[in-house]
Amino acid sequence: MHILKSQQFSRPLLEAVVRRANEFEVLWRSSSGRYRMRQLFSEKMLFNSFETESVRTHASFCVAGLRLGMDVPPLQGGGRISSEYRNRGESLEDHIKVLNTMGPDVIVLRRPEEGAAERAATVSRVPIINAGDGKGQHPTQAVLDVGTIHQKFGAIDGLSIIIGGDLANGRTARSLAYLLAKFKDVKIMFVSPPELRMKSDVLEYLDKYHVTFTEHEVLEEVIAESKVIYWTRSQHEKADGRVVYEDIERRYCIDAKMMERMQPDAILMHPLPRNEEIHHEVDSDPRAHYFRQTEYSVPIRMALLELALGGNSHAESLAEAA
Structure with a gap:
């Protein structure tokens, strides 16, 4: 199989x-x-x-x-x-x-x-x-991501989930979005700069299966609404050379100050490896779940x-x- x-x-x-x-x-x-x-x-x-x-x-x-x-x-x-x-x-x-x-x-x-x-x-x-x-x-990364979320919350139905970062080039974000379409009343918030937004094939699939999703450029505007923040790195090696990543990495990073905006029982996930998009100071926060993902x-x-x-x-x- x-x-x-x-x-x-x-x-x-x-x-x-x-x-x-x-x-x-x-x-x-x-x-x-x-x-x-x-x-x-x-x-x-x-x-x-x-x-x-x-x-x-x-x-x-x-x-x-x-x-x-x-x-x-x-x-x-x-x-x-x-x-x-x-x-x-x-x-x-x-x-x-x-x-x-x-x-x-x-x-x-x-x-x-x-x-x-x-x-x-x-x-x-x-x-x-x-x-x-x-x-x-x-797909195997997406399955372990869904499993990590399920272990934390006991269910995925009804959750609000942010998927952010380099969505144009990141395959883990694509695979996760496809899997989330299997659950009921899930709300997905895609956060990225316009030039790195999620591709149309994923969005069309979500529309087909009546999954609620929105697109945003500013994480601060939606982070407090979500139980799961799934953040990804800039995919320099897959880019076409037209994207200036230095500015994007500066604007789309999660530090201790950003974590203060998260819900107390929310979790921060990342497929790893990371660059500068999640500061190391965040690692000690109990809501940081990326090493639990690796363990799982x-x-x-x-x-x-x-x-x-x-x-x-x-x-x-x-x-x-x-």
Whole structure:
């Protein structure tokens, strides 16, 4: 079962994945639970094929696989696979076919070009999990973001959620917005400079599913209305060169003074890595949840690996909802 984009998830399936991740968290706290988890996929093998670097995503998938008892051979170092295949002119499709011959049971793929995971899925005999495809999507990050919100509030229905920063180039913001459309009475407030606003395909999808959303340029005007502030960094490496990021980073940053405007029980989230958009002085605030997101990434990705391999008996099949 391929995991390629957020639109694939129905609400029941998404909730089943979050429940399973929570079960894994509890199991890991005991030696008997750890032993049981390591028996689940002890005869399976995970390949992580990352052309673009991501220590967090790469490491969490490695740890997730190992906790499930999987063999996780080191295809790369530092969270990045060699781009030898590209330098020699090998196509993505051939690269995936070659990996398939070596006997993996699942391939986690990260590539700089949008749509790479879907292309890979057309030629792979084993499940492909999209760990980021250019400006496209990062569905496993979005699932752990939704899970983090659910753990904090117990439900997502009815929440007001800010998604802000570089929305034009940030795939995590796109994937999260798609997933939030699965819940009732959610209000999304997009905050960004005009040149980095959310793309029309996401907005049209939200309209299609009758999700209330608004667009804003000033965080101060809406921060007090929200239970969740999901902030993202400037994506310099994906920009087209026409955006002056220095001024944007100065205007769109969250510091201790900005935190004073937040509700007492609200949370501040960030997919990481961060640059200057969240000051380090904020880290000690109990509402800062970005390191909790990172901690939760392992059990969520364990649940997603299990889903991809068809091992979760109470999870339904991925159903295209788009």
